[in-house]
Amino acid sequence: MFLLGWTIWCVLLALCELTWGLEVSGYGxxxxxxxxxLYDCTSEDEMSLTIADRExxxxxxxNPHIKLCCKxxxxxxxxxxxDADINIHPDGDVEDEGYPWSEEEDYHEDTRNPKASVxxxxxxxxxxxxxxxxxxxxNHTDSxxxxxxxxxxxxxxxxxxxxxSRVIVYTxxxxxxxxxxxPSLTDGEPQSQCLLLCSTAAVAESLYFLSSVCSHDQQEQLKxxxxxxxxxxxNQETNEVELLSADGSETLPSVCIQHEHSGRCQRWNSTTVPLYAVTSCMCFQVWDKDSETSRRSRSCPFRNSDFSWRNVWQNVSVSVDQGQTNDQHLLLWWNLSAPCRLEGEVWPCHKVSSCQEIKGxxxxxxxxxxxxNLKGQWEKTGVFKDIDLQFGLCVMVEVKGMEANLGPFCYNNTERTRWSLLIVCLLLLACATVLISCLLHAFVKKWVWSWRHGGFVKIGRRHHVVLLSPPDMDDGVSESVCQLGSxxxxxxxxxxxxQWSRKQQCRQGPLPWLHSQLLELDNCGGRAVLVLSRRALERADEWTLRNKDAMKTKSEEKGQPQPGSPYSDVFMASLFLIQADRQLGRAGKRFLLVNLDSNLCSEKKIPEPLQGLTLFQLPAQTKAFLTELTL
Known part of the structure; x- marks a missing residue:
């Protein structure tokens, strides 16, 4: 009888397991x-204040669980x-239906199949x-x-x-x-521990749910x-990493770059990342700035890439220095920085021909x-205590994955630094001496030249000269003016x-251009030099007549007018300015005359606008002319 009862219990238990094993996603x-x-098994909402204890x-x-329901x-x-394990008392109170039992048969049937609730x-x-x-x-039986x-x-x-949420369940x-x-949806968010009343199964279910809630196959069905x-x-051609949206969208969501899981995530506004900046610990966090939640997806696509590890190793830097403990003992201090945290070893060594390791x-x-640090680099600092800080003490570094060791990295010896500073100071002093000598040589050279050309000149002041061409079309005259300028x-x-400023003259006009040059003369010092020729004297005479009819008659007597020089307008403008300076009594201080033709008429035949200005015959009076310009 006992074996039969046990067999029936096992069968029922197996049926229950099949029932309990239904897929949760089927519930809506x-x-x-x-x-x-248990027949007519139903559930309904009930207020907690109206519940009466039953026996x-x-x-x-x-055993409560948290699961996902999908349909x-x-x-x-x-x-x-x-899940609740219950015991049903067959001799317990029968639920009162509100009416007396009228027939004995019905009474015995309800007694055999009583209603119960939990x-x-x-x-x-x-x-x-x-x-x-x-x-x-x-369904009451004898078992x-x-x-x-x-x-x-x-x-x-x-x-x-x-x-x-934290949920309390009771019966x-x-x-x-x-x-x-x-569990929280936020990746890596620490969860509180269950109270002592929390069952082991509930804890295991909660932890499983935390690790799989958003990595589940049905994650797209969870909002x-x-x-x-x-x-x-x-992109190997451009040596860049192109960032694309996984759903094919043309616009990227918000992106930040993070090195290591615990590193700061710095906002990235570009659609590409230089290939040299990619490291093995580089991760991308992506989120939708317009979303109601702040959940982010995270990917670290370069963890197993060879070139990303090379970028890390190429950016490792080590600094070494000596320090001092509170009890005045010397120690060797080292600092290593890299884009990612590294595995490896650091040890001190004596540098002679090679760096010999100091054991222990x-x-x-x-x-x-x-x-x-603030630059995004990861730093590790350490010290070597109780070590002899003699000359040539350095540090070597071995990084896991690298074929060769890094180093040696040596700290700057104080005595050596002092000698280096002394040598640098002596080199700077020698360079300064040579520079001063060159400057003095140039000064003396200018002073000697000035003395040979008529006396002392204001050394260091660069005078400005405005050279004005005569209104001739002759190429020989133009070439002579250019040679004088050179x-x-x-x-x-x-x-x-x-002749060298035709573009400025066309843009400004002859008179404004000449006026601006004279203003520069007033600021820097110098003279305006007017080159004379036969055509220049003729145009000066024409300018003095100031009679348009006479000019017209003279033009008709000569027949068809000849094409004028492009410099005639500047020459005529200079006559206006000379006349204005003459009325102010400063024409001789601003203008000089130069004659390049030895057969030109004497000073008595110079037109009235040019009379009173100093005239130099070149090349015979070149030295006097240069001396006059330097005064």
Whole structure:
């Protein structure tokens, strides 16, 4: 009889397991799961204040779970799954239906199959307790094993429960209390521990859910898990990494770059990353700035790339210096910085021909704390104590994955630094002496030249000369003017020749251009030199007549007018300015005359506008002319 009862219990238990093993994704609303010998198993909401304790059902164990409920292709939601192990007392009170038993047969049937119920409640810190009353009819048999059962209540979209909530579940009667944590969606967010009343199964389920909630195959059906993702493509032609949206969108979401999981994430506004800046620990965080949540997706696509490790090794830097402890003992201090945290060893050595290791001082890079500096580099600092800081003490570094060691890195010896500073100072002093000598040589050379050409000149002051051409079309005259300008330039004058400034004259006009040159003369010192020719004297005479009719008659007598020189307008403008300076009594201080033709008429035949100005006959009076310009 006992074996038969045990066999029946095992079969029923297997059937219950099959029932309990239903896929959670099939639930879209509240459900209750009961074993087959509990008929009419239903659940309904009930207020916690109206629940009365009953003695016909005893809850022996309570095991709440948090799972995802999905249905077809709809969005998934949180479900609260509550498993309760109950004992049904066959001799317990029978539920009063509100009327007397009229027939003995009906009375015995209801006694054999009595109705019973159990109530499960849940609450959070932000909500009042909410309860589900599970009511069922017991198919009573003589076997005492059927007085034990396991029921499951599935509550879809429980009120007040969200990701990160702490939920308290309890039953009435029996007043068993359990606590379950709904994991947070934020990657890596630390979760609080369950209270002592939390069952082991609940803790395991919660931790499993935390690790798989947004890495689950159905994550796209969970609204909270929908975050933008990034795809990186290496472009070998441009030596860049192109950042693309994984969903094919042309616009990128918000992106930041992070080195190591605990590093700062710096905002990145470009669609490419230089290939030389890519490291093995580089990760991208992506989020939608317009989303209601702040969830981010994270990818580290270069962790196993050879070139990314080479970029890390090429950017390792080590500095070494000596320090002092509080008790005045010397120590060797080292600092290593790299884009990523490294594995390896550091040790001191004596540098003679090669760097010989000092035994017993090796330190592991994985020990201690790495810190990220303001430039985004990861730094590790260490010291070697009780070591002889003699001349030639250095540090070697071995990095895991590199074929060769880094170093030696040596600290600057104080005596050696002093000698280096002394040598540098002597070199600077020698350079300054040579420079001063060159400057004095140039000064003396200018002074001697000035003395040979008529006396002392204001050394260091560069005079300006404006050289004005005569209104001739003859190429020989124009070439002579240009040669004179080149001569003045070679003697240290700042020279402006009208033939060299045709573009400025066309833009400004002859008179404004000449006026601006004279203003520069007033600021820098110098003279305006007017080159005379036969045509220049004729045009000066014409200018003095100031009679248009006479000019017209003279033009008709000569027949068809000849094409004028491009410099005639500047020459005529100079006559206007000379006349104005003559009225102010300063024409002789600003203008000089130069005659390049030895057969030109004497000073008595010079036209009235040019009379009174100093005239030099070149090349016979070249020295006197240069001396006059330097005064």
């Amino acid at each position: 609303s509240d459900e209750v799961i009961c074993p087959q010998f 016909d059902v005893e809850v022996k164990n309570l 077809d292709k709809d969005l998934c939601t949180i479900c609260l799954w509550i 109530t499960v409640c849940y609450s959070t810190a932000a909500t009042m307790p909410l309860c589900k009353k599970v009511e069922f009819t017991v 005492p094993l059927q007085n034990q059962a396991k029921i499951s209540v599935v509550i879809a979209k429980p009120t007040g429960i969200s990701f990160g 009435l009667p029996s007043h068993l209390l359990r606590e379950v944590l709904v 909270e898990c929908r975050v933008p993702r990034l795809k990186s493509v290496i 001082f090796r330190q592991q890079l994985t020990n201690g704390t790495w810190r990220q 001569l003045l330039c070679s003697r240290g004058f700042s020279v402006s020749v009208d």
